Every structure is written in C-alpha cells, then in structure tokens.
Amino acid sequence: MNPHDKLDVAPVLIVGAGPTGLAAAMSLARAHIPVRLIDKAHEPSPYSRAIGLQARTLELFEQHRIVAPFLELGHRARVANLYSNGQRLARLDFDPLQTRYPYLLFLDQSETERLLTEHLKTFSVRIERGVELHDFSQGAAGVQASLRHPNGREETLRPSYMIAADGAHSLVRHRLDIGFAGKTYEQTFLLADVQADSDWPDDEFHIFASGEGLAALFPMGGGRARLIADLPTPPAAGARPTLEECRALVERRVHHRVKLSNLGWSSHFQLNSRMVDRLRVDRIFLAGDAAHVHSPAGAQGMNTGIQEALNLGWKIARMLAGGASERLLDTYHIERHPIERDVLRQSNMLTQMAGAEHGPMKLMRDHVMPALAAIGPLRDAMRRTVSELSIQYRRSPLTLERLLDGGPRAGERAPDARVHVVDGPLGRAPGVCCLYDLHDPAWFSLFLLVTPTGEDDIALAPATISIAHAMRDNDLGSLGDALERILPNAVRVWRITDTHGEGARSLTDNYGRTRPSFYLVRPDGYIAARGRAPSDVNGLLRHCEMWFGASAASESPEREYKED
Numbered sequence: 155m156n157p158h159d160k161l162d163v164a165p166v167l168i169v170g171a172g173p174t175g176l177a178a179a180m181s182l183a184r185a186h187i188p189v190r191l192i193d194k195a196h197e198p199s200p201y202s203r204a205i206g207l208q209a210r211t212l213e214l215f216e217q218h219r220i221v222a223p224f225l226e227l228g229h230r231a232r233v234a235n236l237y238s239n240g241q242r243l244a245r246l247d248f249d250p251l252q253t254r255y256p257y258l259l260f261l262d263q264s265e266t267e268r269l270l271t272e273h274l275k276t277f278s279v280r281i282e283r284g285v286e287l288h289d290f291s292q293g294a295a296g297v298q299a300s301l302r303h304p305n306g307r308e309e310t311l312r313p314s315y316m317i318a319a320d321g322a323h324s325l326v327r328h329r330l331d332i333g334f335a336g337k338t339y340e341q342t343f344l345l346a347d348v349q350a351d352s353d354w355p356d357d358e359f360h361i362f363a364s365g366e367g368l369a370a371l372f373p374m375g376g377g378r379a380r381l382i383a384d385l386p387t388p389p390a391a392g393a394r395p396t397l398e399e400c401r402a403l404v405e406r407r408v409h410h411r412v413k414l415s416n417l418g419w420s421s422h423f424q425l426n427s428r429m430v431d432r433l434r435v436d437r438i439f440l441a442g443d444a445a446h447v448h449s450p451a452g453a454q455g456m457n458t459g460i461q462e463a464l465n466l467g468w469k470i471a472r473m474l475a476g477g478a479s480e481r482l483l484d485t486y487h488i489e490r491h492p493i494e495r496d497v498l499r500q501s502n503m504l505t506q507m508a509g510a511e512h513g514p515m516k517l518m519r520d521h522v523m524p525a526l527a528a529i530g531p532l533r534d535a536m537r538r539t540v541s542e543l544s545i546q547y548r549r550s551p552l553t554l555e556r557l558l559d560g561g562p563r564a565g566e567r568a569p570d571a572r573v574h575v576v577d578g579p580l581g582r583a584p585g586v587c588c589l590y591d592l593h594d595p596a597w598f599s600l601f602l603l604v605t606p607t608g609e610d611d612i613a614l615a616p617a618t619i620s621i622a623h624a625m626r627d628n629d630l631g632s633l634g635d636a637l638e639r640i641l642p643n644a645v646r647v648w649r650i651t652d653t654h655g656e657g658a659r660s661l662t663d664n665y666g667r668t669r670p671s672f673y674l675v676r677p678d679g680y681i682a683a684r685g686r687a688p689s690d691v692n693g694l695l696r697h698c699e700m701w702f703g704a705s706a707a708s709e710s711p712e713r714e715y716k717e718d
Contacts, residue, residue, distance in 0.1 A: 160186045160187070160188050161186055161187060161188065161474055161475055163187070163188065163314055163474045164188075164296075164312055164313055164314040165187075165188040165189050165190045165311075165313055165314065166178075166182055166187060166188070166189050166190070166313055166314055166315045166316070166317065166470060166474075167189075167190050167192070167297070167299055167311060167313035167315075167316045167317070168189055168190065168191045168192070168316075168317045168319060169192060169193075169287050169316065169317065169318050169319060169320045169325075169326060170192075170193060170318070170319035170320035170321060170442070170444070171191055171192070171193035171195075171198075171267070171271075171281045171283075171319075172263075172267065172319060172321065172442060172443070172459075173204070173263065173266055173267060173270065173442070173456050173459060173460050174319040174441050174442030174443070174456075174459035174460060174462070174463045175191060175193070175317070175319035175320075175441075175442070175463070176191075176267060176270035176271060176274065177270065177459070177460040177463035177464055177467075178317050178319060178441065178463035178464075178466060178467050179191045179274055179279055180218060180220075180270060180273060180274060180277075180467075181463060181464050181466075181467025181468060181471070181595065181677075181678075182467045182470060182471055183274060183277035183279045184218065184277065184595055184596045185467070185468065185471035185475065185595075185596045185677070186471075186475070186596070187470065187471045187474055187475070189279055190282065190311065190313065191274070191279060191280075191281050191282065192281070192282045192285040192286070192287065192301065193281055193282070193283055193284075193285070194284065194285065194286040194287075195283065195284075196283050196284040196304065197283065198264065198267055198268070198271070199263075199264060199267075200264055200419075201263075201264060201419050201421070203263045203264075203345075204263045204266075204450070204453075204455060204456035205260050205261060205262060205263065205372060205374065205380055205453070206258050206259070206260060206372070206453030206456070206457070207224065207228065207258070207259040207260075207261060207266070207456075207457065208258060208259075208453065208454070208457045208540070208541050208542045209248070209251060209253045209255040209256065209257070209258075209541035209542065209543055210253075210457070210461065210541060210542035210543050210545060210567065211457045211460055211461065211542065212224065212225075212254075212255040212259060213253060213254070213255065213567075213570070213590070213679065214460075214461065214464055214595075214678070214679055216254070216590055217590055217593055217594075217595050217679055218273075218595055220269065220270075220273050223269050224259065224261060224266070224269060225259070227261055227265055227269075228259040228260060228261035228265075228375075229259070229260045229261070229356075229373055229374050229375030230257040230258075230259055230260075230357055231257055231258045231259075231260060231357050231358060231359050231372070231373055232247060232248050232249060232256065232257045232258075232357045232358070233245060233246065233247045233248070233355070233357065233358040233359075234246045234247075234248075234258075234358070234359055234361070234540070235358060235359070235360045235361065236361050236363075236523070237360065237361065237362045237363065237409070238362075238363050238364065238520050239363075239364045239365070239409075240362075240364070240409030240410075243520065243523060243524045243527075244523060244524050244527040245527075246527065246533065246536055246537060246540070248537055248540075248541065250534065250537065251537055251538070251541055251543060252543075252569060252659065252664075253541070253543060253569075253570070254570060256541075257357070258359070258453060258540075258541075260372055260373060260374050260375070260380070262374075263456065266456070283304075284303070284304035285301055285302070285303055285304070286301070286302045287299060287300075287301060287320070287325060287326070288300040288301060288302040288308070289329075290316065290326070290329065290438075292435075292436055292437055292438060295312075296312060296313075296314070296437055297312065297313050297314075297315070297316050297436075297437050297438065298310065298311070298312055299311045299312075299313060299316060313437075314437070314470075314474060315437045315438070315439065315470050316437060316438045316439070317438075317439050317441055317463075317466065318438060318439065318440045318441065318444045319441050319442045319443075319444060319459070319463070320444050321442070321443045321444060322426070322443045322444070322447045324440070324443075324444035326438065326440070326444065327430065327440060327444050327445075330435050330438065332430050332431070332432060332435070332440070333430065333431050334428045334429070334430055335428060335429065335430075335431065336426060336427045336428030336429060336447075336498070337426070337427055337428070338424060338425070338426050338427075339424070339425035339426070339427070339449075339505070341384040341385065341425065342384070342385045342388050342389060342422050342423070342424055343382060343383065343384050343385065343422065343423050343424075343425055344381070344382065344383045344384070344385055344395045344399070344400070344403070344420070344421075344422055345380070345381070345382055345395075345419075345420060345421045345422075345423065346380070346381045346395050346400050346417060346418075346419070346420040346421075347374070347378060347379075347380055347381075347417070347418040347419050347420070348378070348379055348381055348397070348400060348414045348415065348416065348417050348418065349377050349378060349379075349414065349415045349416040350371060350373075350377065350378070350379035350381075350412055350413070350414055351377065351412070351413040351414075351415070352410065352411060352412040352413070353411065354373075354410070356373050356375070356377075357373070358373070359371065359372045359373060360408070360410075362407050362408050362409070364406075364407050366386075366406045366407045367383060367384045367385075367386060367403075367407060368382075368383060368384050368407070369381070369382070369383040369403055369404060369407040369408055370382045370383070371404075371408070371412065378418075381400055381403075381404070381414075382450065383400075383403045383407070385422070389422050393422070394420050394421065394422070395417075395420040395421070395422065396417070396420075397414065397415070397417040400414055400417065400420075401414050425449055425505070426447045426448070427447070427448045427449065427498055427501070427502050428446065428447050428448075429445060429446040429447075429448075429494050429495065429498055430444075430445050430446070432487060432491075433445055433462075433486055433487040433490060433491055434483065434484065434486060434487050439466055439483075439486060441459060441462050441463050441466060442458075442459030442462070442463070443455070443459065445462075445494065446458070446494045446497070446498060448497060448498045448501045448502065449501040449502065449504065449505040450501075453540075454497045454500070454501060454542070455497075455501075457542055458493065458494065458497050461542070461545070461678075462486075462490045462493075462494075464595070464678045464679075465486060465489060465490055465678050466486045466490075467677075467678075468595070468676065468677035468678050469482050469483055469485065469486060470483070471596075471677075472644070472702060475643070475644065476641065476642065476644055476702065476703065476704055477704040478701065478702055478703065478704070479701070482552075482701060482702070485550055485551060485552055488550060488551070489547045489550050489552075493545060500539070543567060545567065546563075546565050546566045546567065546680075547565040547566075547680055548563055548564065548565035548566065549565070550565055551701070552565075552676070552682055552701055553565040553681070553682060553683065554674075554682065554683035554684070554685065554693060554694065554697040555683075555684065556683075556684060556685035556686060556690045556693070558666050558668040558671055558684060558685070558686065559666050559667045559668045560662075560665070560666025560667055560668070561664070561665040561666030561668070561671075561673075561684065562664070562665070562673075562681055562684075563681070563684070564681050564682065564683055564684050565680065565681060566680065566681055567679060567680055567681075568589070568593070568673065568675045568679055568680065568681050569589075569659075569664045569665075570588050570589050570590045570659075570664070571588070571589045571659055571660060571661045571663065571664040571665060572586065572587075572588060572589075572653055572659065572660055572661070573586070573587065573588070573589050573592075573650040573651065573652070573653060573661050574586050574606070574650065574651050574652065574653035575587065575592070575648060575649070575650055576604065576649040576650065576651055577648075577649040578592070578646070578647070578648045578649070579646045579647065579648075586653050589601070589650070589661075592646075592648050592650075593675055593679065594646065595677045595678065595679070596677065597644060597645060597646045597677060598641060598644055598645040598646070598674060598675065598676060598677060598682070598702070599645070599646055599647075599648060599674070599675040600637065600645055600646070600647045600648070600672060600673075600674050600675075601648050601650055601665075601672065601673045601674075601675065602647065602648065602649045602650065602670065602671075602672050602687070603650060603651070603661065603665060603668070603669055603670060603671045603672065603673070604649055604650070604651050604669060604670050605651060605669045605670075606651045606652055606653075636695060637695070637698065640695065640698045640699045640702070640703040640704075641698060641702055641703055642704075644702070668686060670686070670687040671684065671685065671686050671687060672684065672685060672686075672687055672690075672691070672694065674694065674698070682697075682701075682702075683697055683698075
C-alpha cells in the first residue's frame with residue numbers, strides 16, 4: 155500500500171466543526187484516514203469567543219506545518235499582570251519558557267477555525283455544513299448514524315468511529331446518557347471586543363480583582379482588546395452589553411487610564427464548570443466542550459480541546475491503519491481525563507480567587523499568591539502550567555521509561571532542539587536543522603542520539619549478527635527494518651547528533667548526555683519511550699509491538715535480536 159493513499163476503511167464521523175472537531179479531522183487526514191466532518195450550522199460563526207492559543211498548541215501546530223499563518227495574524231502577549239483593588243500583586247512574564255513561542259497568542263476563534271478549515275482543504279476534507287446528526291446507535295456491528303442534509307435528505311452512515319465535538323449541549327452526550335457533573339456559577343459574565351486606548355505595552359494583559367468584581371483586558375492587536383467582566387445583576391433577557399456599560403465597569407474596576415470606543419461583538423454568558431466521567435463509549439468518543447466546560451480563566455478551554463483531539467486522532471489512525479489492540483483507544487480516557495479534571499480545578503480556583511471580596515480566597519489572592527509568584531521555581535511552574543508545556547502522560551501505560559543522564563522523561567513533551575542529522579529515512583540527511591522539522595505527526599519518530607564522531611552510532615543487524623557488531627557496522631537501515639515489521643508505514647528513524655550555532659537549544663541541553671540513546675516520539679509530539687542502546691533496544695521493540703503494532707504479529711522482537 156502506498157502510505158500516501160487514503161486507507162480503504164469506513165470514514166471516521168466527526169460531529170461539530172469547531173476547533174476541536176477541526177483538529178481531530180486534521181490529525182486523521184494527515185494520517186490518510188478518511189473523515190466526514192459535519193456541522194449543523196449553515197455558516198461558521200463570525201464571533202471571536204475563545205481567543206488564546208498557548209505555547210504547547212503552537213508547538214503542535216508547528217509540527218503540523220500550519221503555525222505560520224497563526225503567528226502572522228495573531229497578537230503576542232508576553233506578560234500577565236494581576237491586580238487587587240488597583241495594586242499589582244503579580245507580574246508573570248513568559249520569556250523564560252524554553253519554547254519557540256514564549257507568549258500567549260491572541261487570535262479570534264473565528265480566525266482559528268478559518269485557518270484550520272483552509273488547511274483541511276489541502277487533504278481534500280471539507281466541512282459538510284447544514285448536515286445534522288439526527289440519530290445514532292451502536293452495537294456489535296459498530297456505529298450507525300442517521301444524517302439529515304439541508305434539503306431534508308436522510309442518509310445512513312456506518313462510520314468506523316464517531317467523535318462528538320458538538321459542544322456544551324452535545325446531542326451525542328445526551329443520547330449516551332453520560333453524566334455532566336459540576337455546577338453553574340451564579341454570576342453572569344460580559345464579553346466585549348472594544349478599542350482600548352491606554353499607555354500599557356501592547357504585549358501585556360491585565361486582570362483586575364476588586365470589591366466591585368472582576369475585569370480583564372486582553373490585547374488583540376491594533377489597539378483592540380477583549381474585555382471580560384462579571385456583572386453585579388443579571389441583564390435583561392436578550393440584552394447585549396453596550397459601550398456605556400463596558401466603560402462604567404472599567405472605570406470602577408480598572409485603576410488605570412483606559413479609554414474604550416468602537417464596540418464590536420459583545421455578549422453575555424453564564425459560567426458553567428462541568429465534565430463527563432468517561433470519554434469513550436465503545437466506538438464513540440467525546441472531546442472539547444462536549445466533554446468539559448469551565449471558566450475562561452487561564453485560556454485553557456480551546457487549547458485543551460485541540461490537544462485532546464490530537465491525542466485521539468493518532469490512536470484511531472493507528473487502529474485503522476495498523477490493527478493495534480483496542481486497548482490503545484482506552485488510553486484516550488486514561489491520559490486526557492486527569493488533565494481535564496486539573497483544568498477545571500485550576501480555572502475554578504482562579505475564578506473564585508479573582509472575584510473574592512473576603513475570606514480565604516481573598517487572602518490567597520492578596521497575600522499567598524504574590525509570595526508564591528516571587529519564588530523562582532514556583533514562578534517557572536506557573537509559566538509552564540499556563541502555557542500547557544507541563545502537560546505530561548508519565549503514568550500512561552503507553553510509556554517506557556529508562557534512566558538516562560538528563561533529558562525529558564517518557565510521557566513528557568518532546569522539546570525542540572538544534573541537531574545535526576547523520577542519517578534519516580531513505581538516506582535523507584538535511585544537515586543542521588531543528589528536531590521539530592524532522593517530526594511528522596502522521597508518523598512515529600525514532601531519534602537515535604549518537605556522538606558527533608559516529609563511533610558509537612546506534613544500529614541493529616539481522617539475527618545472525620550481534621547488536622554490538624551491527625553498531626560497528628553503522629547499519630541504521632536494519633533498525634528501520636525491525637520497526638517497520640512492527641509498525642509498517644508508521645515510523646521514521648533519524649540518527650542525530652549535537653551541533654553548534656545560534657537558534658534552538660542544543661541536543662544535549664534538551665535531551666541529556668547519554669550516548670548512544672533513543673527517544674521514540676508519538677505522532678502527537680509526546681515521548682513514548684526512551685532508553686540506552688543497545689541494552690534497552692529489545693524493550694523498545696517489545697513495547698512497540700505490545701501497544702502500537704499489529705495484533706497479529708507472529709514473532710517477538712526479543713527472539714529476533716540478541717545482545718552479546
């Protein structure tokens with residue numbers, strides 16, 4: 155089979171074409187899995203809603219080769235400021251983050267959706283608008299979905315899997331009778347896009363807490379800003395925030411000169427904090443707002459949905475392309491549900507702290523938080539949490555961890571690094587580049603770290619030759635052959651070493667000093683396994699066969715390769 159051809163399998167049905175559904179379609183389409191992406195809305199929403207793209211999401215977009223237009227259109231904010239009654243309590247700058255994107259990128263959600271939609275067209279995937287999921291069922295034979303088209307035509311579809319990214323009022327979640335536990339906040343919140351004239355730097359955002367309530371201003375570029383505030387009394391039914399209302403809130407709560415004008419989109423919303431207790435029911439998966447809704451504090455919601463879509467996409471692709479065990483799909487809930495729970499907990503705490511007028515939460519905001527933010531390691535942890543660079547799956551069964559001298563652990567994000575490529579797929583050796591330039595989210599990437607001299611290059615030869623002998627022969631291709639038998643058309647092997655020069659941090663800085671060693675990076679950019687060579691190579695092959703290989707694999711790698 156040509157790996158660039160779409161697989162001859164039933165398509166994956168994605169319900170909902172918001173950022174989560176679009177990201178799921180992107181992940182699957184890149185892996186050559188056919189998809190049907192439907193949305194009952196006849197037109198995309200023109201409103202901005204979620205606006206913040208975190209560093210980790212931008213890294214993943216880079217690996218999907220789509221980050222450039224986001225950077226061109228978005229506005230970068232490098233500093234967060236928190237105030238209480240006009241006094242600045244904390245200033246958190248993102249510059250020290252070890253990433254190419256040490257900032258929060260503000261961009262209208264409508265633009266994020268447009269860019270993802272345009273990218274999907276390069277895979278011949280188009281949103282089927284005005285198409286509604288009317289009904290569905292699943293049983294031993296799989297999923298059966300009834301679709302209703304704009305002209306009233308009914309269509310019956312039997313998808314291989316279904317992803318529900320159909321929002322907070324998810325039809326799929328309701329029909330599956332999955333609980334959506336949590337609470338509704340009493341306050342009503344205001345959202346407004348306005349022109350905001352002030353003497354603040356345009357790369358900083360500001361959150362004000364006071365006895366009057368909460369007000370936050372986020373720069374969108376060109377003098378525009380997003381205003382978020384809670385309201386002292388519920389608005390009249392159907393009313394929209396006015397410019398005068400926004401000005402009055404800012405005047406009372408923001409102890410700084412800010413002149414508002416040119417009100418654009420505005421809306422009221424009721425805040426909920428809820429999540430499901432399971433993300434999978436047989437062949438149906440929940441993602442994005444269908445699985446969790448919470449406060450916009452921390453700008454985590456849209457990013458969480460995008461990242462869980464990318465987590466799920468490669469696993470479904472592996473099932474359909476490689477026949478991996480069904481338990482691989484169980485790891486979607488195992489890995490992502492704890493992260494969703496942490497996001498809800500953190501956003502709830504931030505919302506309660508920001509709006510507290512008295513009691514423990516006010517004490518924490520006014521005294522404890524500034525003290526913690528002044529401690530270097532804790533400030534670093536805050537940066538990594540907000541930027542989502544700290545997300546990890548170390549406890550996942552998909553990880554194989556072996557002790558090395560430094561470097562990220564299995565389950566953690568694979569950081570970028572400046573490398574020299576000694577050898578790669580089909581003899582490709584582009585020389586000096588960044589590790590992210592090598593990783594393709596349609597594949598696993600096995601990075602073999604060797605010394606610049608090449609005298610301890612990693613390789614594996616056929617069973618008749620020992621690993622030590624193979625290493626002397628520098629036979630990189632035989633390792634590719636071994637993994638290709640376990641992961642056909644699914645892995646790319648790169649032999650890399652350190653280089654010098656400006657740009658990203660060095661390989662040693664980001665991946666430790668152990669040579670020779672290996673890092674296996676999953677399609678979603680997290681480390682599945684790491685270890686030394688040759689001692690941990692058989693463990694790597696067994697791990698790949700167990701979790702990612704075809705279930706019908708006939709031979710165990712440990713019988714094929716032996717150490718001297």
